[in-house]
Amino acid sequence: MGWAVLTGLLLTGMTAATPPSAIPVRGGNALTLPVHRHIVRVSRSEGSVLLAAVQQGGLDGHGLRLFRSDNGGNSWKLEGVIQDGSVYDRADLLVVGQDVALVYAVETPDSTGIGGSTTRDVYFQWWRYSASKNRWSPESSVRVFDSTHASTAYYRAELARDSRGRLWVQAFFREKDASNSMALAVSSDGGSTFREQSVLARDIPKRGGGRLISLGSRMMLLWSSHDGRDTTHYRIRDDSAALSTWSSTRTAFSDGIYHGAAMSAVADGKGGLHVVYKDNSERLNYRHFNGTAFGAAVRVLEDGDWATQPALTRVGSTLYLFYNQPRSDGSGYRLWVRALSSSGKPGAGKELASVSGFAGYPAAPEVLPSGVPLVCFFGIEPSSGSSIRLSFFSTSASSLKSQAVAAKAASGEEDRRVVATGGSGGPSSFDPPMDVGTVGSALTGPSQQAMAAGCGGASAMVAVGVTFLLMEWGRRRRTRVLRF
Numbered sequence: 293m294g295w296a297v298l299t300g301l302l303l304t305g306m307t308a309a310t311p312p313s314a315i316p317v318r319g320g321n322a323l324t325l326p327v328h329r330h331i332v333r334v335s336r337s338e339g340s341v342l343l344a345a346v347q348q349g350g351l352d353g354h355g356l357r358l359f360r361s362d363n364g365g366n367s368w369k370l371e372g373v374i375q376d377g378s379v380y381d382r383a384d385l386l387v388v389g390q391d392v393a394l395v396y397a398v399e400t401p402d403s404t405g406i407g408g409s410t411t412r413d414v415y416f417q418w419w420r421y422s423a424s425k426n427r428w429s430p431e432s433s434v435r436v437f438d439s440t441h442a443s444t445a446y447y448r449a450e451l452a453r454d455s456r457g458r459l460w461v462q463a464f465f466r467e468k469d470a471s472n473s474m475a476l477a478v479s480s481d482g483g484s485t486f487r488e489q490s491v492l493a494r495d496i497p498k499r500g501g502g503r504l505i506s507l508g509s510r511m512m513l514l515w516s517s518h519d520g521r522d523t524t525h526y527r528i529r530d531d532s533a534a535l536s537t538w539s540s541t542r543t544a545f546s547d548g549i550y551h552g553a554a555m556s557a558v559a560d561g562k563g564g565l566h567v568v569y570k571d572n573s574e575r576l577n578y579r580h581f582n583g584t585a586f587g588a589a590v591r592v593l594e595d596g597d598w599a600t601q602p603a604l605t606r607v608g609s610t611l612y613l614f615y616n617q618p619r620s621d622g623s624g625y626r627l628w629v630r631a632l633s634s635s636g637k638p639g640a641g642k643e644l645a646s647v648s649g650f651a652g653y654p655a656a657p658e659v660l661p662s663g664v665p666l667v668c669f670f671g672i673e674p675s676s677g678s679s680i681r682l683s684f685f686s687t688s689a690s691s692l693k694s695q696a697v698a699a700k701a702a703s704g705e706e707d708r709r710v711v712a713t714g715g716s717g718g719p720s721s722f723d724p725p726m727d728v729g730t731v732g733s734a735l736t737g738p739s740q741q742a743m744a745a746g747c748g749g750a751s752a753m754v755a756v757g758v759t760f761l762l763m764e765w766g767r768r769r770r771t772r773v774l775r776f
Contacts, residue, residue, distance in 0.1 A: 312645075312683035315359055315368055318349025318379070320671035320680055323653040324399060325448060325553045326601045327503050328384045330655035331669060334421070336390060343392060343419075343428065344655070344669065345374060345383035346682060356381045356396060358419065358428070365667050365684045371428055374417070384450045390421040392428060393483060395436065395461050397449035402518075402551070406466050406499055412445035413438050414463045416483050436461045436477050436486045443468045446475065448553065450504040454511055454531045459483050462504040462513060464496070472496035474515065478535055490536060497522055501553025508563050512581075513538075516549035520572050524549055544586050545579060547571045556604035558611075558658050566636075568592060568602040568613055576602055576615060578636030590636035593617060599625070603654035607662055609634070612689065614654045614668040625651040627670055627685070631692055640692040644685045649675035 323330050323346075331344040342361040348354040355378050360371040375381050375396055383396040397414040400406055414437040419428040437446040449463040459479040464472055474493040477486040492513060493500075502515025509531050516524040524544040529537055548571065549555050555569035565581040576593035579586045593600065593615060603614040611632040616625040630641030650673040657667065665686045673680045 312685050313361075313365060313367055314681040314683050315344070315346055315669075316348065316351055316679060316681050317346065317671065318351045318680065320650045320673040321401065321653050322347050322349060322671050322682055323655040323669060325382065325501065326603060326653060326655070327501065327553050327555050327557065328382055328450070328655075329386065329658055330383070331657055331667075332385045332387050332392060333657045333660060333664075334387055334390055334392065335661075336421075336423075338423075338426070340664070342657075342667065343371065343385065344368070344682075345385055345394065345396075347379070347382055350379040355379050356383060360428070361684075364665055365686050368684070372419070372430055374430070375415075378411075382448075386451050386453060388453060392419040392421075393417070393451060393453070393459065394419065395449040395451045395463075397437075397463055398445065398447045400447075406445050406447050408439070408441065408443035408445050408466060408468075410439055410442060412447065412466075414446045414449040414461060416451070416459070416461060416479075416486065418483060434483060434486065437463055437465070437475055437488070441468060443470075447499075448501055450502075452504045452506045452511060454506055455509050456531050457482075458531075459486075460504060460511060461486060462492075462502075464500040465491075472498065472500050472517070474500060474513070476513075487535075492527055492538060493525070493541065499552065501549065501551060503555065503557045503567075505557055505559060505565065507559050507565060507583075508561070510563065512565060514544060514557065514565075514567070516552040518551050520548065522548045522552075524569075544581075545589065547577070547589065550574060554601055556602045556613075556656075558604050558606045560606070561609070566604060566606065566611055568604050568632075568636075570596060570600060570602070574598060574600065576600060578632060580636060592630075592632070592636070592638055599650065599652040601652050601654055603656040603668055604658075605656045605666060605668075606659050607666075607689065610689070611636075612656075612666050613638075614656050614666075614670075614685075616652045616654065616670065619646060624648040624675065627651060627654075629666055629668065629685075629687060629692065631689070642687060642692045644687065645683075647672055647674065649673050 334341050344359045347356045355376040356374040358371040358374055359368045361368045380398045380400050381396045382399045383394045386393045395416050398412045413435055415433040416436050417433045418431040421428050439445050445466040446463045452460045461477045463475050465475045473491050476489040476492055479486045496517045498518035500515055500517045504513050512528045514526045516522055523546050525541050526544045527538045550570040550572055557567040560566050563583045568578050570576055574596045576596055577589040578592050579589055597618050605612045613632055614629050616627055624647045626646045627644040628641055631639040633639050651670055653671040655669045665688055667686045669682045669684050672683050
C-alpha cells in the first residue's frame, strides 16, 4: 500500500490555514542544510510547479529524490531519482528558465562528522523540462570535485549562476590532516565541464558552512564554521573580472554562525543581500549587506535553541521568515511565518502549528512572485502516534496577524498537532499525500474554512474523519544526531 497522510488531525486551536500534505522521510533533519535551496518554484504557461529535492534517508531503500507538486503543495508525487545510492547526500537547486540545475554532495549528522572517503565527491546535474511530456528528466551527472584519497572528502556543495551565465560550484574540503578548506569551480559551457579554481580559504577550524550566491552583477561567498568561536567572513567578485579575481577575505560580522550553516540568505534584487542566521548563542539574527558592508544585527528571535532554524523568502522587497520556536513546556516546537520590515525588524506573524516532538529544518523558495501563497516544508518527528515526515505548509501573506515574535506558549496551552501515519511503498506504489484541500471542512469554523480556500485550499470542502490522539508530554528531544 502507498503512504496515506493526515489520517488524524487534532484541531483544537489549530492555527494552520491549510493543513499540511507530507513526504515520508527517515529523519527530521532531511532538509539540512537550511541554507540549501531544497525547494524551488518553476513558472510555466501551463501553471507553476513546485520541485523539492528530498533526502529520504534510506526509507524503503530510497535516498535523494526529486518530488513535484502541480497544485501549490496540496499533493506531491515522485518526479525522479537524483541519487539513491547515498542516504547522506543533499542537493542545492537553481532554476534556469524552466530547467533546474543542481549540485549534490554529502552532509552528515554532527555526531557522525565528515569522514574521508573516495566516494565523497560533488556532482552537477541538469533536470530538463519537456513541455510535451510535462515532466523534468535528468541528464547525466558531471563530477565537479573528486575525492581521491580515503582521508579526504568534499561536502556541503552549493551552486550559483552569474550574470554572464557561468555556473559556479563551491564545496568545503576535508584535507588529509582533517583541516578544512574551501574549493571552487566554474563552468563556462553550461555545466558540461568545470574548471577548478584556487582555494578561497584554508585552515577553517572545523567543518565549514556558508552560502555562495549571485547578487546581480557580483558573486558573494559567505562562510563560518562549527568552531563556535569563529567570526563570519566573505569574499566577493565582479562578474566582469577575470575568473580568478576575488576580493581578499573580509570580516562580515564578529559573531559566528551556529555550526557555520544555520542560516538562510537571499539577494535583495538591488546588489545586496538579506541573511537570517543563528548565532553561537542559538538566537536568530537578521543582517543586511548593502553592497559595501553588513549592517548591525537585528534580533529576530530571542528564545531559540540548538534546533531553531530559519528559512527566508523574498517577495518583491518584502521578506518572510519561516522558523521553529521551542514550546515553553519543553515538549515540542511552534512553527511560524513572520514578515520582516525593511530593516529586518520582526513584524506581522502567524503560528502555523504546534508540534509535540521534534520539528525543525524548514525549507522555502528563495524568491516568490507577489500574489502567490507563501510555502514551506518542515521536518517533523512527532513524540508518538505517527511517522516522521516533511510537512508542507501554505498560507497567504495577507493572513499574517500581528503577534509578539517571541511569544511564549501560554500556561496550559492546548496541544495543536499534526498527526500522520505511514507505510511502506516503493517508487511504483508511491501514493501522493491526500490533497489537503479535502481537509478544509474539518477546520473548526467558517473563518478557518474560508482561509483554507483562500490560501491554496480546495474549493470543495469534503469532510474527513478526525482521529484524536493523546500524545505523551515530556521533555523535548535533544537528539544530537539531528544537529548538523
